[in-house]
Amino acid sequence: MTLLIPPRTQDIGFTVKRLLPSRLKQRVGPFIFVDHMGPAHFEAGTTAGDVRQHPHIGLATVTYLFSGAMMHRDSLGIVQRIEPGAINLMTAGSGIVHSERLPDDVRESKTTVEGIQTWLALPTDQEDCDPSFAHYASERIPAINLTGIKGRVLIGEAFGISSPVKTASKTIYLDLELGAGADYRPDFPQQELAVYVVQGEISIGDDIIPEFHVGVLDQSAVIKTNAGARIMLFGGEPLAGDRFILWNFVASSREKVRGAGERWTNGGFTMVPGETDWIPLPKV
Template identity: 55%
Template sequence: MTAIIQRIAPRQQDIGFVVRRLLPVRGMRSVGPFVFLDHMGPAYFVAAGTAGDVRQHPHIGLATVTYLNQGAMMHRDSLGTVQRIEPGAINLMVAGRGIVHSERVPADIRAAGVAVQGLQMWLALPQADEACAPAFYHYPAASLPQLESGLASVQLLIGEAFGLRSPVLTFAPTLYAAWQLQGGGSLALPQTVAERALYLTEGEVSVDGEVVRAGELVVLSPQASLLQAEACAQGVLFGGAALDGPRYLDWNFVASDRARLAQAREDWAAGRFAMVAGEDEFIPLPQ
């Protein structure tokens, strides 16, 4: 039986910098609670000005998960949070009933010409938590468990796997791990969650003998068990329990009820969301 259920190629978009969008796609709207995946950069930004900054915008019904490989970003939100995001850390922003945030390139990153690269993912909140109070959590890289095993290394970002447990808050069974393999290395894939996917950011690997190349997202079968690399490769493994019902996406909003999406659009257009203190730029509602 095949180890790979579906192969997904990225769709490139320019949002002020290049992103490769991998979820959602036709035929695969979610993997566990993950309903959105963007690979950002690597992007370089002009030394002066705000080109490439993501102006303040709203979310509901989800939690954003930001993980950088290079550079840094500055997060600000309507709760008053100001947090620099650096490589290896996890930023978890719980939108719940509504939050507004911006993501800007720090001045020192611009001045030094440092590339910014990383992944942003959205977790759909369980139906019971969709309208929870918004919150923000930051987990420095040093707080996230790591494993070195032969020619394989793993940083466990969310969940329990590989004999490790991440401190990152979860609302449902969730798995998110960053891994690296040296040439000749292998990694046994955890069977701790019902749905799993693998995104390869560098190199080439095989999953139970089936080849996966850089830039490809593959949704794994329940039987998929072993990751192997002939040369250096790295990527992420993610998934979790199946969602507790369908989810609908509209712009930056996620909900199990389409009426809630319509209300969020109306609220943003009417200026009813709390905004980020000290910022006056915002992304208008797309028509």
């Protein structure tokens, strides 16, 4: 292991554990943002937990839920409910606006909402592509069931299994449950790798990675657990060049992210059909 990244607690209307970007490391492969959302539940008759419409450029968002549900709406006119096990992949490219709200049935039943939201930075030759959206239902995401290891291949290829999720650069994203005494060596040559411990504790050599921490791995890393753990393995091929982040914008130049902020403030983005409330650009 080369680096241990602790979580930072953020309040975005509900509590999230933010792992990337970190002052210790901006990104792993294309992953430039990783939030563990919840677990949380929300009172009926309120809008707590709703994220009003807001813009993105230069990235693709990946939403993956463990429990609960969310309703996605965007400026392309897409309306999509996401439920546990499914993947929502929204490619912002030159610019997209979306909202994420709790469905009424989830709010009324006080169902626990929990999941992982990540951003994938786009390669520089694709950061200005047309925006797009793809939904992959849970039954389309392939499962793994091996001795001591079970889980799912969310993005990329592992254990001889390929995910149908298509990304702009080579990416690996796995949801794995390791049994007691498990011993797993990730084998993804030429890819940067990290592991997030969702539940339990793992060890890599003499290093312990506690619950809710990220460990950045080297190519010889072997993941072990005594009592079992749930982990997210993520990474991919390194992206060339620098990336700059301003609020919800990612780009290969400061001018692009600043320009996107001005564009949002001046009403230059297409908005979500039927929605009127929106999040202003934060004051820096």
